Amino acid sequence: MSISVVMAGGGTAGHTSPLLATAEKLLEHDSELRLVCVGTSKGLENRVIPDAGLPLQLIPPVPLPRSLSPALFSVPPRLISAIRAAEHILKNACADVVVGFGGYVALPVYLAARKLRIPIVVHEQNAIPGLANKIAARFAQVVAVSFPDTPLPKSVFVGLPMREAIAALDRDGARVPARERLGVQGAGAVLLVSGGSQGAQSLNQAVAAARAELLESGISIIHVLGSANFADDVRIEHPNGAVYAPFAYLDQMEAAYAAADLMLGRSGAGTVMETAMVGLPTLFVPLPHGNGEQGQNASFLVNAGAGLVVADELLTADFLMQQVPALLADQARLAEMSRKARDLVPATAAEKLAALVVETAALSPNLQS
Secondary structure (H helix, E strand, C coil): CCCEEEEECCCCHHHHHHHHHHHHHHHHHCCCCEEEEEECCCCCHHHHHHHCCCCEEECCCCCCCCCCCHHHHHHHHHHHHHHHHHHHHHHHHCCCEEEECCCCCHHHHHHHHHHCCCCEEEEECCCCCCHHHHHHCCCCCEEEECCCCCCCCCEEECCCCCCHHHHCCCHHHHHHHHHHHHCCCCCCCEEEEECCCCCCHHHHHHHHHHHHHHHHCCCEEEEECCHHHCCCCCCEECCCCCEEEEECCCCCHHHHHHHCCEEEECCCHHHHHHHHHHCCCEEECCCCCCCCHHHHHHHHHHHCCCCEECCHHHCCHHHHHHHHHHHHHCHHHHHHHHHHHHHHCCCCHHHHHHHHHHHHHCCCHHHHC
16 A cells, blocks of 8 residues: 655745655655645745645645844744644645745644654754754654754765766766857856846845956856746857856755856855765855754864855955955865765665655555554
């Protein structure tokens, strides 16, 4: 009898990417496995999950205010409504196990699963856990983490689940076709810039201010601006062959990773672990807001000499011109950073998490009856 899995995660690629990678491995394990994903109407999941061929059902969003405000009073009734919607999904799916990846879509599903006595597997992608996973870790059967020092009870270190296209990427072998696909097939070095699925205004502004000088120095730029920030940005071809190639969003970041020699990006867990796994040297710019998880995410790479970091307020056009051309000219340093990064990150996280999900599903009352 095939198991029924309900997976909850949405909002940004930080939640949807590990969900999709784990789903990929679960279906490899058992093609008859029944799988339903849960999201809200506001997140990236509304596009990427259906595009992956997976069923998606929606519950009402319940964002949790980060500070004391009148918005707090609307949380309880909205949460109750979302829990009821999640219960309906779990019952209809005859769920044997719930797998949550955090974010505000996960909390109602965790609470509904607890009420219905359905086993829960939590995966926390950041070094500093979010509120939903902190709560669920108290009653989940399994708590899997991406970073070995994540402060959650009962945690098991598995790494960050990634799609096979990234986990098995050969950057050297894929470089030429990737550059052709993205339109940066000149002979010079390539800088990849991305602020994550939603973009990053400070990165975009600094790169825009340095763009002419970077191109003049022979450096091509693949710039993923984020859909909300992509307006009239146009491709630029310098007479020396360097190219500025802007994109609103890239579904398959493995092509960008293969094409690039260096990346400038935020230090969300997905970016940190993906660039480390493929061995792409990266200059991280942690998000200056939140609870500091982005700075903590990148610290193990920076401490090992496998990555570099700059504070958001120090990221300027002058900084980029002082650092980027010198880094790209130092091939020995880039090669060493690449080697160290690959050695630090496990490539089997998706398989490990999928195995834990299958083991946990065996605790389901549906399968034991």
